[in-house]
Each structure stands twice: as C-alpha cells, then as structure tokens.
Amino acid sequence: MCHAIPKPSNRSNVKQRQPAMSGTIPDDAVPRASSPQSQAGTDSASAFVKSRKDGRKTTSYGEEEKDLGLPVLEGWPLGSTVFALCLALLLATLDTTIISTSLITIASDFGHFDQASWIIVSYLLTYSGFLLIFTRLSDVLGRKPVLMFSILMFLVWSIGCGFSQTLKQLIVFRALQGIGGAGIYALAYASVLDVVPFRLVSAASGAISMSTACASLLGPVLGGVITSNTTWRWVFWINIPCGVLVTVCVAFLFPNETQSRRLGKPALQQIDWPGILLSLTGSSLLVISLEEGGVHFSWRSLFVVLMLVGSVICFLAFGIWEHVLTPREASMKMLPLFPTRLISSRVVAATLGTVFFTGFPFVVTIMALPQRLQIVNGDSPENAGLHMLPLIGSTALGAILTGTITGKFNIAWHLLVFSNVLMTVGCGLMSTLPTDSEIANLCYLYQIILGFGFGLTMASSMVVIRTEVAMKDNTVSLGAVTQLRQLGGVIGLAVTQAILNGDFRSQLAKFLSDEELRSVMLSTANIANLSDSHRDLTCRAYGRSSNAQMRVVTAFAGAAILMSMFARQNAPRDRKALEAERVAFHTGRTTSVELHSGSVTRINLVHARLVNKIETSSAPYLVDSGGLIETTPREESLATRF
Structure with missing residues (x-):
C-alpha cells in the first residue's frame, strides 16, 4: 500500500493549500499499526x-518533548544539570591557564625550572589530543557514562597533582588530568543538545560558551591569587569540592540513554582506532614542537623539525584515512572520528576555518595581557585580574546575548561575521596601547570591544555549526570546533611568543649587558634587579614588543573575518x-x-x-x-x- x-507546483500554492494539508489526517490515510x-x-x-x-x-516540541520520550529535563533538575555542566567546563578550562602564574613558585619548590614548562605542556598534550576522540566515544558508548568517566578522571588526578612530591609526578598527573578535562570540554556542549528543551538550547549554549571564555580569562588571575595567599597545591585542590558537586548532579540528574548501550565487542568495533592513533599522534607532536621550539630547542634543531614533519605526516594520513572510511562506515561498521562529509559543506568548512583563526587572538590575549599588566604597568597578579574585569565581563555578556538573539532570530552567520570584525578592531586597538607605567583609560574600552567580540564569536560559531549539520553529526562537529580552536591557540601562542621574544631581545641588547640580558630573558622577575633607568627602558621595551605581538594577532583575526564571509548560510534551517x-x-x-x-x-x-x-x-x-x-x-x- x-x-x-x-507537492504544490509553486510557493504560492503552499499557503493556499495549507489548511487542507494541515487539517486532520483522515483515518484511512494512516495505516493501522501491526x-x-x-x-x-x-x-x-x-x-x-x-x-x-x-x-x-x-506542535510545540519545547513543551511536549518528554511526551515523545526525548531524554530532556525540566524545572530544577534542568537548571542544576546545566549549572553542573557549566561548572565542570569552567574547571576543565581553568586548568589550561591557571598554572601559568604559579609556574615559578612550583619550579622553586621542586628545583627544576628548566623542566617546569612541561607542567603546562603535558596538560595541553592530552587536552588537545583527546577532544575529538571523546565526542566520538560518547556516540558509541553513550553520553552519560563517558561524561561521568571524564569528570572522575579529572577529579582523581587533580587530587594527585595536589599531592605530587616530585616534578615528574606532577607532569604525569597533569597529563592524566588533561584526558579528563578533554572529555568534559567536548561533552559539555554535546550534552546541552541532548538534555535541554529545544526552546532553551540557545540560552544554555550561551551559558556554556560564557563559562569557557570566562574560565580561560580567570585562570591566570585565580592562579596568582591562590599562589600569593596560600600553597600552590590549592590550584589543583580547588577542583575537589566543585568536582564532587558536579559528579553528584550528573550521576543523579543527567537522564539515561533512551537506548541501552554496553561496552562489548560490537561497540569496540565501531570505534575508529586508526583515526584515534593518527589524530592523537599528530596533535601531540605539534604541541611538543611548538612548546619546545625557541625555549629548550632552536626552531632549526633536528628535534623540532622532526616533530613538525611527523605532525604534518600524521595529519595528512589522518585526512586520507577519514576520507576513505566515511563513505564505507556502514559496510565497515566503524564510525569515522571526523566524517569528511562535514567539510564537503562550504558553510561547515568555512566555520571550522574561522574557529581555527579565532583561537589565535583568544589564547594569546589570555596569556599576554596579564603579563603586560604586571611587567609594563607594575601590577600584582591580583591587580592584573581586577584590571581585566572589563574583558571578562564583556566576554560573558557577548556569549549570553548570542544565545538570546539566536534563540529568537536566525542570524547566527551575521553575528559570526560581526563578532570577528569586533575582535579584529579590538586587537588592533590593543596594539596601540602606550608603554608607560600608567594604565590608559582607553585600555578598558579596548578590552570591552575585544571581549564582546570573543563572546559573540565563541557562541555564534557553535550555532552556525548546529544549524548546518545533521543531528547525527552534531557531537563530532562540535568536538572538531573545540579541538581546532585549541590547536589554533597553541599555534598562535607559539608564533607570537617567538616574535615577542625576538623583538624584546633585540631591544634589550642595545642597552643591557650580556649578563643582564640573559637574566631578564630567563625570568622577567629579574627586571626588578636592574637599575632604575634600565628598569624603565626594559618595561617600555616590553610594551613595544607586546604591541608588535598584538599586531600579528590582529592579522590572524582579520583572516578570521575573511574566512567567516564564506560561511554565509543561504537557507539555514x-x-x-x-x-x-x-x-x-x-x-x-x-x-x-x-x-x-x-x-x-x-x-x-x-x-x-x-x-x-x-x-x-x-x-x-x-x-x-x-x-x-x-x-x-x-x-x-x-x-x-x-
């Protein structure tokens, strides 16, 4: 039967025939269920x-989704779960930057300053490498069990980091902590699409984006406050009470899967193990080369060159493998880690490229602005945090407004372009800051412009992706967004830090002795040991180098504008x-x-x-x-x- x-022959007929089409379905038009x-x-x-x-x-799916069996929440369980996801994401993101202002203190305790950078690198290695992996694992094994594993992994190894007795222990525990952090970061966004009623998805996504942005900016500030007032170990122990609260909320409030999934041979066969190996290896080699290049090894050293070449080879092999696997996933019964059908869409490909370039200014600003405020303007870590409040507040406001606006109007692409313009203007203005010790009032205005661009960009890119891809690809596409933003930030930080160090060194060589130059380049804390005249010249030199760094960042932000123009949605759903x-x-x-x-x-x-x-x-x-x-x-x- x-x-x-x-189908009406033209658009005008659609409205004319609408009452007839949307009337009650006749009984004989619908077969009886067997x-x-x-x-x-x-x-x-x-x-x-x-x-x-x-x-x-x-229909009103926002009100009736539970009647159809969707695993959505409502009332206080919904609010508590979204709060828990935001808090978990805040903790995982916080640990990418909170250690930066505590690094010198930790290195002094363990006595191995030359290896201290690995405390940051080890976390970034696993954090960047496992983002995309966890999104696909959750598709196979279920969202709730993978999220619970990630939270517990992060919590347990946060405790281990706090109790570390040697630097090697801390480095290993940080790497394990990063695995859990990657799972939290990747699944927080995906979980919103599962448990939040559709009418509230935009608002919840805005809250998630706000948590990410604010945590990244608050990290250096909170790390400095904790280290200045108590032991550095509380940088990690602060995760314990918050992590326990998150664990309880997810365990008891997060809905179970509509279909039961078990860890067994069929599930393991669906996992793209070759893709995981190539992606993880490529990300690890890239992060190691960028973090070590120009620090412990010359950029032309065999070690750095081999790492970069190996990374390129792994990523090329990964792309080829995913391209081969994607059209054969049904016959091979294996889910590709990154289905290449996603980038066959111009909108998705351009949005992913935009996200990659926006990672440059976001991560660089997070790391560079606190240092500038402390070195050039003489701020303490606490005061540097207070002077960054305009950036933090405007970032949060931008993310919230994006969720509100896109929930009512289908203009996510317009917001994406506008946000990148704001971000580029903000970066350009930040590159013109004066180099004297007084903080110019315009600095706060520039921060507001830049932060508003950050918030709008992070949230709108998620919305564009969500409205463009099929539901079955939502999780993996959001995982790709987070991983590309993180990799873009790591690359941007390495490039701009090399430019800053080179420019700063060349300026200092004009008036400092070789011994003083080595001392300052080893640690900027040694600037305090210089004479008054040399101290002032050194601080101004750092300000000029910081401005040069921001000019490079502005160029990358401009590339994000160009890329976002290609993400125009002709007919967004x-x-x-x-x-x-x-x-x-x-x-x-x-x-x-x-x-x-x-x-x-x-x-x-x-x-x-x-x-x-x-x-x-x-x-x-x-x-x-x-x-x-x-x-x-x-x-x-x-x-x-x-």
Missing part, C-alpha cells in the same frame, strides 16, 4: 499534535526544522510540524521511523531518524510505503 503526498508497540508510538505521536478550532495543527529532526533522531516517532515560514510539514506515521518532507522558503528537506539526508529541491510527490 502506498500513500503519496502531493503491533501494540507500533500502535503506542503512533498514539503518542498523534497526541503530540494539538488541534485548534480553525483546523490547523501545530529554522527552529521548527531542527526540532523535527531532533525528535526523529531521538525517538523515531512522528507528527506534523508547522514551520516559521508558514509552510507545512506532512509526516506520515510509520512503525519506528520518521519520513517527512519539510518545505522551507528555499528548499524541501527529507529527514529520517538518522538526520538530514537530502536537501535538493524536488517537484515530484513524496510517496511513503508501509
């Missing part, structure tokens, strides 16, 4: 569609289309949907599969429980077999 849904289970699915889906007096049907796909993905149940554009979706009831036709202002979509499967306009009718 076959039922066809006729089993109680099928009938239950049909009944619940039918109940989900509310009839109005005028005969039209509309509206909220109703995304809602329909989400219901299909999680439940397979069916209903009718009225889109914002006024056109109507007619969805036939099938046993456990959704097959529908969504007609927007530009093109129809075919959606099934696996996600968006076709976006090509067609004029023929859609026939559904039963």
